[in-house]
Amino acid sequence: MDFPKVVRIKQKFHGPMIEPGEIAAAVQEQMSRIALKQAVTPGMRIALTAGSRGIANIHLIIQAVVRQLQEWGAEPFIIPAMGSHGGATAEGQVEVLHGYGITESFCGAPIRSSMDVERIGRTPDGVEVYVDRHAWEADGIMIIGRIKVHTDFQSPHGYESGLMKMAAIGMGKHKQALALHHHGVPGIRDMMPEVAKVVLDKANILAGIGIVENASEQTAVIEAMTAEQIPIREKELLKLSASYMPSLPVEDLDILMVDEIGKNHSGTGMDTNIIGRVRIHGVSDFDKPRIKYVIAGDLSEESHGNALGIGLADITTKRLFDKVDFQKTNENVITSTFLHRAMIPIIMANDREAVETAMKANWGIEPVKARFARIHSTLHLEHLYVSESLLPEIRGRADIEIVGEPEPMRFDEHGNFTAW
Numbered sequence: 001m002d003f004p005k006v007v008r009i010k011q012k013f014h015g016p017m018i019e020p021g022e023i024a025a026a027v028q029e030q031m032s033r034i035a036l037k038q039a040v041t042p043g044m045r046i047a048l049t050a051g052s053r054g055i056a057n058i059h060l061i062i063q064a065v066v067r068q069l070q071e072w073g074a075e076p077f078i079i080p081a082m083g084s085h086g087g088a089t090a091e092g093q094v095e096v097l098h099g100y101g102i103t104e105s106f107c108g109a110p111i112r113s114s115m116d117v118e119r120i121g122r123t124p125d126g127v128e129v130y131v132d133r134h135a136w137e138a139d140g141i142m143i144i145g146r147i148k149v150h151t152d153f154q155s156p157h158g159y160e161s162g163l164m165k166m167a168a169i170g171m172g173k174h175k176q177a178l179a180l181h182h183h184g185v186p187g188i189r190d191m192m193p194e195v196a197k198v199v200l201d202k203a204n205i206l207a208g209i210g211i212v213e214n215a216s217e218q219t220a221v222i223e224a225m226t227a228e229q230i231p232i233r234e235k236e237l238l239k240l241s242a243s244y245m246p247s248l249p250v251e252d253l254d255i256l257m258v259d260e261i262g263k264n265h266s267g268t269g270m271d272t273n274i275i276g277r278v279r280i281h282g283v284s285d286f287d288k289p290r291i292k293y294v295i296a297g298d299l300s301e302e303s304h305g306n307a308l309g310i311g312l313a314d315i316t317t318k319r320l321f322d323k324v325d326f327q328k329t330n331e332n333v334i335t336s337t338f339l340h341r342a343m344i345p346i347i348m349a350n351d352r353e354a355v356e357t358a359m360k361a362n363w364g365i366e367p368v369k370a371r372f373a374r375i376h377s378t379l380h381l382e383h384l385y386v387s388e389s390l391l392p393e394i395r396g397r398a399d400i401e402i403v404g405e406p407e408p409m410r411f412d413e414h415g416n417f418t419a420w
Helices: 020-033 058-071 090-099 132-136 163-181 185-202 230-244 324-337 351-360 388-394
Strands: 006-011 045-048 077-079 117-122 126-131 140-146 207-215 219-228 254-263 291-299 313-318 347-348 372-375 383-387 400-407
Touching: 006 388, 020 058, 020 207, 020 219, 045 126, 045 132, 045 163, 058 077, 058 140, 058 207, 058 219, 077 090, 077 132, 090 372, 117 132, 117 163, 117 185, 140 163, 163 185, 163 207, 163 324, 185 230, 185 351, 207 230, 219 230, 219 372, 291 351, 313 351, 347 351, 347 372, 351 400, 383 388, 388 400
Parallel strands: 045 077, 045 140, 140 207, 254 291, 254 372, 291 313, 313 347
Antiparallel strands: 006 383, 006 400, 117 126, 207 219, 372 383
8 A cells, every 4th residue: 555655744832831940949939929838837747639640740840849848847748639540549549650750759758549538528419529538637738730621521610620620539539530420521520610619628728739731741830829719710720721732733634643542641541632532422522623533553651551542543553452451441431431432443463554444444535645644642742744645734834844855654664653
């Protein structure tokens, strides 16, 4: 089969960036800005939340929070706050944190992981509210997490993925995740904020640290807020995050090759906002982009076998399938209740055969004329390859730099795309 030639391009996104070397100072300035020191007393045991998302510099941010609290005489510790992720086990959740560099030795604080929770109340609609036992028994809690658009819904309430979700599902562990996901999208879209409000009211939340990333997945904003400010400020930061959201360079593709899926790239393995697919029963896909076939090439090591999101693809490879930990994947997808997202697509021997299969099913279009794009992951969209057929559409755009000339697709001796 004659594949289309591809050319590497670079997308230029906007948004500020905090350099890694500036993280500690930014964290300290924000903690001082809200006068957090006044609420901290010597010997105070403070729980810091750490989630399962791949957040830029998260280990540096948590380390900086730990050091500042210790300087004020407190005794901070880290709790995994990730619902049912990590196979819904205490050991699995610590493993997830280690994959992000969040270790006791690096951060300078112990990690206390448990799936045990305390029931602390219920919402006006009768939803039981749970909180991680270690956090509940601490003298204070700091919620640390990224604020961004969600991959399952667009909320009319202004809360999607952020500190409110971390307070509700993250700290509520597997039990809270089950309680909310039992109601499908309404559970996490409409009921989750009410659960979070109970947590903010009942638990001893000292502050939140909200993180916003730019389109290149770099730290753009670090903002501390009091517990009272979280519900208000998160809405504003969500809008800011949405304005930084990256996208594919065109809205219509025949084939999208995603080299790697995984929980570190998106909670859904592939960001649904990027590929335009939701795959939730009764929920419509997004209006754009429109992609006929999505290929999932590999699974990230940081996912530890959790292949949630493989069902968003039409075709995958044997190397990805061989890395699937079905216990972890099933635990996550069954808890979410969005079963289609873990369904196994057609499995081909390698990338070359996967692309060939998609080309054969691309009705009425010669392979060399296919609208094709290849990305490393849905989290990394600055650099990508596009087929020669897309050049007339993107040439001359101020936000795109064409790097080099069209060249044949390159595969290694195993039939997989060569490394970037």
